Amino acid sequence: MNSVADYYAGKNVLITGATGFMGKVLVEKLLRSCPEVHALYILVRPKASQSMQERVKNMMKSKLFDRLRAASPDFHRKVIPISSELMQSGLGLSPEDEDGLSARIHVIFHCAATIRFDEPLKRALQLNVAATKELLRLALRMQKLEAFVHISTAYAHCHHRHIDEVIYPPPVDPGKLISSLEWMDDSMVDDLTPHLLGERPNTYTYTKALAESVVQQHSDKLNVAVVRPSIVVASWQEPFPGWIDNLNGPSGILVAAGKGLMRTMRADNRAVADIIPVDVVINLTVAGPSAARLYLGLRLFANRERPLVFNCTTGGLNPVRWGEIEYHVMSTFKRTPLEKVFRRPNAHFTSSHLANQYWILVSHKIPAVLFDLYLRLSGQKPRIMRIFHKLHKAAGLLEYFSNQEWQWSSDNVDMLMRQLSAEDQQVFNFDVCQFNWPEYLENYCMGTKKYILNEDLADLPVARQHLRKLRNICYTFNMLLLVFVWHIFIAPSQIAHDLWSYVVSLCLKPLSYFDSSSILPN
Incomplete structure (x- = not known):
């Protein structure tokens, strides 16, 4: 094997969460940068309004795939959707699909998750x-x-406050917790949730810690890697600078600030x-299995009880602060400016x-009250x-992360x-x-302007x-407000009169330095 692309040549890859933000970028990257990959099997949940095939077809129409589409118009032939439901036992897979995946798959990328911070614990x-x-049960087969x-x-x-590239002990045993909550109704679980979370801010971070523990329990039988990205936002370079397709996390706040x-x-x-x-996250994720296989191959996976963990963050190597983000945005x-x-735009952090x-x-x-009154x-x-x-x-859900480091x-x-290799470091660049x-x-x-709001430059x-119109309206309103406050509350007082006289005299004082006789001709 000479490169990452060589590693994936002829291989079958299984991806969960392929219709999500990161999953789509992963699909595009694998097909474009590893063109000899044999097939991508993606688990897709059918919806009431859309079949599984329609969901995948609509995903492939995304602007994200424009660059791949230009180079390989038939790229969709390598994408094989499999009907699945994560909320069901056995992931909702049919026996035929489970047997087929068990016989074919070489690499699994598990991207599927709920990323809602306020998701109910159950x-x-x-x-x-x-x-x-x-x-993981399927992977063992x-x-x-x-x-x-x-x-x-x-x-x-x-x-x-300092997080190493290791899997920490879970707050509770995941299996016992799931079994314990099965018989409880939602109100009981909601009452219990704050006590279970402890110092963690939400159910997302809590359940992700439990999931890591589950992964570690299987690391003695599987070659496992865990990728830990921080706050995932728009693309840096690929497939286009600034590509983003959702308003989750900071992106929604950013658009709201741009809209005023x-x-x-x-x-x-x-x-x-x-x-x-x-x-950057996807480049590291794709390169992980090949590079880790080379590295671990030297040790023959001698330390399987500790899976490879990759902290994919920027703060320690190339930090940017919230104040800088506010200024540049x-x-x-x-x-x-955004349209309409x-x-x-005049947002401030405090x-x-x-x-x-x-x-x-x-x-x-x-x-908001005044404008809604106008609308009524x-x-x-x-x-x-x-x-x-x-x-x-x-904004409230982000406060925990925006006020600490x-x-x-x-x-x-x-x-x-x-x-x-030097070439792969360029093709799969994750150097922050x-x-x-x-x-x-x-x-x-x-x-956000081009890909979320679909605004034309x-x-x-x-x-x-x-x-400019809004700026002029703002200046006019502020001036009228100042004049109103001055005349109603300040001007009638003697203090305001004395202050006005002082300001006028101060402005006229420089004129006293000029002698009129020296200005007029003889």
Whole structure:
């Protein structure tokens, strides 16, 4: 084997979560950079409104695949959908599909998970823990399996401030917890959840820690790798700079700020914002099985009880702080505004809860009430306050991560990079030290404009004209408000009169230095 692409030549790959954000990027990367891969089997859940085939067909129409489509128009022939339901026993696979996968698969990428921070504990356990256990059970049947790659999160053990590339002991035994909660109704589980979470902020990080424990329990029989990305956001380079297709996490806040809706958020400007581009995570994920096989082959997998863990983060190597993100995002949206913005983009981060609540009242709630009143009077359905409720909920879920910072070791990531050839280090680049953050954040903002909002850059002059109009309205309103406050509350007082006289005299004082006789001709 001379390269990562050589490793995947002729191999069959199983991917869970292929229709999700990271899963789609993984599918595209494998097909484009490893063109000799034999087939990608993807587990897909049929929906009431869409068949499994329709879901995959619509996914392939995404702009994400434009570059691959141009190079290989028939790429979809290598993608084989398998009907599956993670909430069911045995992943909802038919006996025929289970037997077929057991006989063919060489590599598994387990990307499927619920990423909702506020997911009820029972459902989060089923999707993130029980489904992982079922997939591992299937993996043990696979005769040709060479690697099982599990996508976790860098925050699975966020109650630690320094996180090594090891799997920590779980807070409880995953199997016993699932069995214990089976007989409880939802209200009982909800009451118990805060006690179970302990220092962890949400069910997502909690169940991801349990899933890692389940993976480790099978590492004595399987070649296991765990990839832990931090906050996954828009792409850095591939397939296009700034590609993003959802409003999850910071992306929704970013778009709301660009639209002039979000004006304040709780975040420590000095804290490191550990965001990681999706293509960096996928490059590391794809390169992992091949490079790890070379590395572990030297040791003959002698240390199987400790799976390879890769902390895929930026903060320790090339940090960017929340204050820097605020500055660059606002600068970009003022230069290249979104269309039909609600107000001028002018968002600010503050670590003060009191200051944040004040600005929420002044900059969010009061304008929302006034605008909804206008909509009611004009016969339209009010909607702005409802939008702000969603934004406040999303911002609240991020507060735990935007007001603290962590340190992650990255020895295994460094080792993996060293195993790659110079060419593979370019094709599967996950070197975060190469980031130029101002350039990346600008591409991120432009990506939300192009790929989420589907705005045409040809319409940019109209968007700029609209922004100038809003700026003039803002200046006029502020001036009128100042004049009103002055005349009603300040001007009648003697203090204001004396202050005005002092300011006028101060402005005229320089003129007294000029002698009129020296100015007039003789």
